[in-house]
Amino acid sequence: xxxxxxxxxxxxxxxxxxxxxxxxxxxxxxxxxxxxxxxxxxxxxxxxxxxxxxxxxxxxxxxxxxxxxxxxxxxxxxxxxxxxxxxxxxxxxxxxxxxxxxxxxxxxxxxxxxxxxxxxxxxxxxxxxxxxxxxxxxxxxxxxxxxxxxxxxxxxxxxxxxxxxxxxxxxxxxxxxxxxxxxxxxxxxxxxxxxxxxxxxxxxxxxxxxxxxxxxxxxxxxxxxxxxxxxxxxxxxxxxxx
Amino acid sequence: xxxxxxxxxxxxxxxxxxxxxxxxxxxxxxxxxxxxxxxxxxxxxxxxxxxxxxxxxxxxxxxxxxxxxxxxxxxxxxxxxxxxxxxxxxxxxxxxxxxxxxxxxxxxxxxxxxxxxxxxxxxxxxxxxxxxxxxxxxxxxxxxxxxxxxxxxxxxxxxxxxxxxxxxxxxxxxxxxxxxxxxxxxxxxxxxxxxxxxxxxxxxxxxxxxxxxxxxxxxxxxxxxxxxxxxxxxxxxxxxxxxxxxxxxxxxxxxxxxxxxxx
Numbered sequence: 001x002x003x004x005x006x007x008x009x010x011x012x013x014x015x016x017x018x019x020x021x022x023x024x025x026x027x028x029x030x031x032x033x034x035x036x037x038x039x040x041x042x043x044x045x046x047x048x049x050x051x052x053x054x055x056x057x058x059x060x061x062x063x064x065x066x067x068x069x070x071x072x073x074x075x076x077x078x079x080x081x082x083x084x085x086x087x088x089x090x091x092x093x094x095x096x097x098x099x100x101x102x103x104x105x106x107x108x109x110x111x112x113x114x115x116x117x118x119x120x121x122x123x124x125x126x127x128x129x130x131x132x133x134x135x136x137x138x139x140x141x142x143x144x145x146x147x148x149x150x151x152x153x154x155x156x157x158x159x160x161x162x163x164x165x166x167x168x169x170x171x172x173x174x175x176x177x178x179x180x181x182x183x184x185x186x187x188x189x190x191x192x193x194x195x196x197x198x199x200x201x202x203x204x205x206x207x208x209x210x211x212x213x214x215x216x217x218x219x220x221x222x223x224x225x226x227x228x229x230x231x232x233x234x235x236x237x238x239x240x241x242x
Numbered sequence: 243x244x245x246x247x248x249x250x251x252x253x254x255x256x257x258x259x260x261x262x263x264x265x266x267x268x269x270x271x272x273x274x275x276x277x278x279x280x281x282x283x284x285x286x287x288x289x290x291x292x293x294x295x296x297x298x299x300x301x302x303x304x305x306x307x308x309x310x311x312x313x314x315x316x317x318x319x320x321x322x323x324x325x326x327x328x329x330x331x332x333x334x335x336x337x338x339x340x341x342x343x344x345x346x347x348x349x350x351x352x353x354x355x356x357x358x359x360x361x362x363x364x365x366x367x368x369x370x371x372x373x374x375x376x377x378x379x380x381x382x383x384x385x386x387x388x389x390x391x392x393x394x395x396x397x398x399x400x401x402x403x404x405x406x407x408x409x410x411x412x413x414x415x416x417x418x419x420x421x422x423x424x425x426x427x428x429x430x431x432x433x434x435x436x437x438x439x440x441x442x443x444x445x446x447x448x449x450x451x452x453x454x455x456x457x458x459x460x461x462x463x464x465x466x467x468x469x470x471x472x473x474x475x476x477x478x479x480x481x482x483x484x485x486x487x488x489x490x491x492x493x494x495x496x497x498x499x500x501x502x503x504x505x
Contacts, residue, residue: 015498049501052336056495077338088329090254097257104250105337147333 002030003066005155005187006051011060013046013211020046022211024060028155033181033188035202037195037231039239042208044191045086048157051189052082064155078106083148084159085141091133095124095143098132099150106151118146121176123169137164145173149180157189162197174201195232205231209238243346247339251347255321256354268316269358273309277363280305281371299459301429302373304452306363308428310386311448312419313359314393315400317352318345319415322401326409326503335500341491345484348401349394356390381458384469385451391476392447396422398483402490408503427452447472447479 004027013021021043028034036044049055051062053073062069064076089098096115103111119128122142127135135143141164148156158177162170174197180186192198198205199219207215207222215222215238219231226234259265284298325331334344367373376382400418404411425439426448432440443449450472454465494500 054335054501055498074338087332090328090330092258092262101250101254105247107246
C-alpha cells in the first residue's frame, strides 16, 4: 500500500477552555476522496484550517507528503490547495486577473494556458472578464474552485464546494472533481452537509462529533454498523446522540 | 523569500489600483488638496507678516515630506486591510506565501504609492507656489528613504495590531500615524516641545529628519548627525517591528484569529 498523502496523529485544538478538536487521528490515502462529516461545531473547519497551516494545533502531529507541516509549511502548501464557500476573492479584480495572481503566487509556468484549461473545464468563459464583485454566488463558487484546481494540487481541501451551485452545476462539478482525481491522481478532503453528495463522492467517511471521531470507514461499512439505510439517517442518529 | 510570490501580491494591488476610484483618490486627490489648501493659507498669512516667506519654504517642504511618511505607512496597512475587506487572507496564508514575503510586497506597494504621491505634490508645489522641494538638495534622498522606513515601522506596527484585534482596530490605519506627528516636529522645531517631550521626540527617527530638513533650509550646517540617528533608530525599530509582526502572526494562528478577521 502506498504511503499516505496526509497523516494526522492525536490532533488537539483548544481555544481557552473549549476543545474544538480532541485527539483526532486519520490519514488521507493517495487518490482517495475522504469525506469529513459532522454537525455544525463538530470541528470540521478547524481541522481543515489546521491542515492548511492557518491555525496552530494545541497538540498532535500533521504530516503531508512525509513532511511535518510545522517545519515544512512552504513545501507542503505548494502542493495543496483549497476551496470553500466561506471565502472569497478580491472583488475589484476580474475572474481572470484573480486566477493570474493565484498562478503567480504558486509559481506556475504557462499561466495563460492553465487558466484557459480551468476556465473551460468549469464553464467559466462567459464571465472570465467579469469583475468578481459582479459574480453570482454560484459563479463565485466556481471561481474559488478554479483557483483550487489551477495549481494542480496533490491534495485538495473542499469545504462545501457545491453549496451555492444549482443542481446542474453541482452535478457537473462533482463529475469534474472525480475526473480530476482520476486523471491527476489527486487526493481530496471533502466536507458537505449534502449526504447524498457525500455518498456519491467519498471513498471513506470520517464522522466527527464534538471534536472526536465517532466513526470512520466506507459509506457501506458505516451505514451497516449503525443499522441505517443511508448516510443521512446515520448523520441524524449520531448528531442527536447525547 | 520567493520573488514570484512577492510579485503576485504586487500584481494583485496594481490590478486593484487600476480601477478603484477610492484608491486612486488616496494617491492623487487628498495629498493634492492638502498641499493646495495649506499652500494658500501660507500665502494668506504672508500678507500679514512679510518675514513669513521662509516659513512657507519650511511648511511646504515639511508637508511633502510628512506625506511621504504617511503614504509609506498607508501602503502597508491599507494593503493588509484590502485583504480583510475582500476576505482574501485565508487564500494568501493557506498558500506557500510567508509572512515576510507578505511584508516585502506591502513595502514594495508603499514605494509605488510614495513615488506617485511625491510626483503629484512636487509638481503641484512648483505650479501653484513656485516651490521647489529640490532646494533641499542631495539631502532629500536620504531624508526620503528614512521617512519611508519610518512609515513602514508605523505601518507594520499598525498592521500587527489590526491582525491581533481585528476590524475594530481598523481605525488605527488612519489614526496611528498622527500619534507620532506631534513628536515628529514636522511643522515646528523640536525646542518648541516641553523638555520631557523633547526627550521622547529624540527617539523618533522622523523628528531627526525634520530637524535635519530645517538645518539644510536654514543653512545652519550639515545634518549628518541627525541622519545617522534617524537611520540607526529606523534599523532598530524596523527589525523590532518585523519580529513583532511575526510574533503576532503566530499568536493569531494559535488563537484562530487569522481566519476570523473580517467575518
